[in-house]
Amino acid sequence: MNATPTLGRTAFIGGGNMASAVIGGLLRAGAPAEAFVVVEPWAEQAARLRQQFGLTVLDAAGPALSGADTVVWAVKPQLFTEAAAPCAPFIGSALQISVMAGIRSEAIARASGSAQVVRCMPNTPALIGQGMTGLHASAAVSAAQRQRAEALLAPTGRLLWVDAERDLDAVTALSGSGPAYFFYLIEAMVQAGTELGLSPAQARTLAEGTAAGAAALSAQSEDSPELLRQRVTSKGGTTHAAISTMEAAGMKATVVAAVHAAARRAAELGDEFGRA
Ligand SMILES: NC(=O)C1=CN([C@@H]2O[C@H](COP(=O)(O)OP(=O)(O)OC[C@H]3O[C@@H](n4cnc5c(N)ncnc54)[C@H](O)[C@@H]3O)[C@@H](O)[C@H]2O)C=CC1
Numbered sequence: 001m002n003a004t005p006t007l008g009r010t011a012f013i014g015g016g017n018m019a020s021a022v023i024g025g026l027l028r029a030g031a032p033a034e035a036f037v038v039v040e041p042w043a044e045q046a047a048r049l050r051q052q053f054g055l056t057v058l059d060a061a062g063p064a065l066s067g068a069d070t071v072v073w074a075v076k077p078q079l080f081t082e083a084a085a086p087c088a089p090f091i092g093s094a095l096q097i098s099v100m101a102g103i104r105s106e107a108i109a110r111a112s113g114s115a116q117v118v119r120c121m122p123n124t125p126a127l128i129g130q131g132m133t134g135l136h137a138s139a140a141v142s143a144a145q146r147q148r149a150e151a152l153l154a155p156t157g158r159l160l161w162v163d164a165e166r167d168l169d170a171v172t173a174l175s176g177s178g179p180a181y182f183f184y185l186i187e188a189m190v191q192a193g194t195e196l197g198l199s200p201a202q203a204r205t206l207a208e209g210t211a212a213g214a215a216a217l218s219a220q221s222e223d224s225p226e227l228l229r230q231r232v233t234s235k236g237g238t239t240h241a242a243i244s245t246m247e248a249a250g251m252k253a254t255v256v257a258a259v260h261a262a263a264r265r266a267a268e269l270g271d272e273f274g275r276a
């Protein structure tokens with residue numbers, strides 16, 4: 001592992017979707033592949049990482065990890081305890097950065113031997129540099145280490161720090177899981193469009209273009225999403241017919257309940273799988 005000026009040497013524990021999104025972003029931004037090592041026991045995925053990124057991939061934790069300044073936890077929460085045990089002898093002085101849903105800083109500190117923990121919650125648009133990540137730093141994390149976490153994640157998109165760790169459960173429910181909510185809406189719109197006679201490709205283009213435009217208009221406007229919606233909704237018009245149908249079905253209340261369910265599940269994941 002070679003050190004880079006901002007990141008130092010970084011070890012990833014788990015080399016799946018999220019690790020690939022972060023690594024891909026860093027390599028595109030100019031970091032050398034030699035700055036990274038990945039522990040990935042699944043041979044097929046390890047081969048993909050070697051081929052796609054030219055990375056050093058280990059099939060199990062080993063002394064090579066002791067050279068890491070930063071350790072990035074990117075395994076499923078359910079596998080955290082099992083994955084952490086063989087890493088622990090080598091990583092106690094490194095900054096620990098976790099993208100795992102639910103697993104709390106205290107559990108990561110206990111399992112790794114390092115109290116310097118930054119928890120992050122990215123999302124899958126990170127794959128194309130348009131992610132939205134929430135971050136929280138534990139008390140032992142220095143300003144320079146916060147900057148290191150920012151440098152690690154900046155190529156994946158936008159970042160937002162939260163002061164209270166429990167707020168990460170809300171971040172997970174909103175932006176971590178959030179892409180799935182919008183994909184679900186796109187799925188439904190494509191289904192309706194094809195039922196109305198459009199081709200699936202036409203319906204998908206219209207739904208995706210509309211989702212992107214609505215998000216961009218909302219982001220650039222000083223008006224609230226509610227006011228922007230009202231401007232589309234002419235009295236006695238088509239949008240009114242659609243929104244009335246959604247309201248009658250309790251759609252807003254369902255979305256609110258769904259986000260609360262996701263936040264509760266994030267907290268449960270920490271309770272269930274965060275004991276190391
Ligand atoms: N997929 C998503 O939208 C998001 C996922 N996350 C979090 O990111 C984490 C990883 O999720 P994904 O990348 O989607 O999962 P993934 O399943 O694609 O990647 C996890 C990788 O860990 C590897 N692994 C399994 N056991 C291991 C061990 N003992 N040591 C090292 N590696 C091991 C697996 O082979 C797999 O390649 C999860 O904790 C999840 O909560 C966070 C934000 C968004």
Ligand SMILES: O=C(O)[C@@H]1CCC=N1
Binds near residue numbers: 101172176177
């Ligand atoms: O569904 C999950 O548990 C992960 C965390 C946020 C997005 N995917």
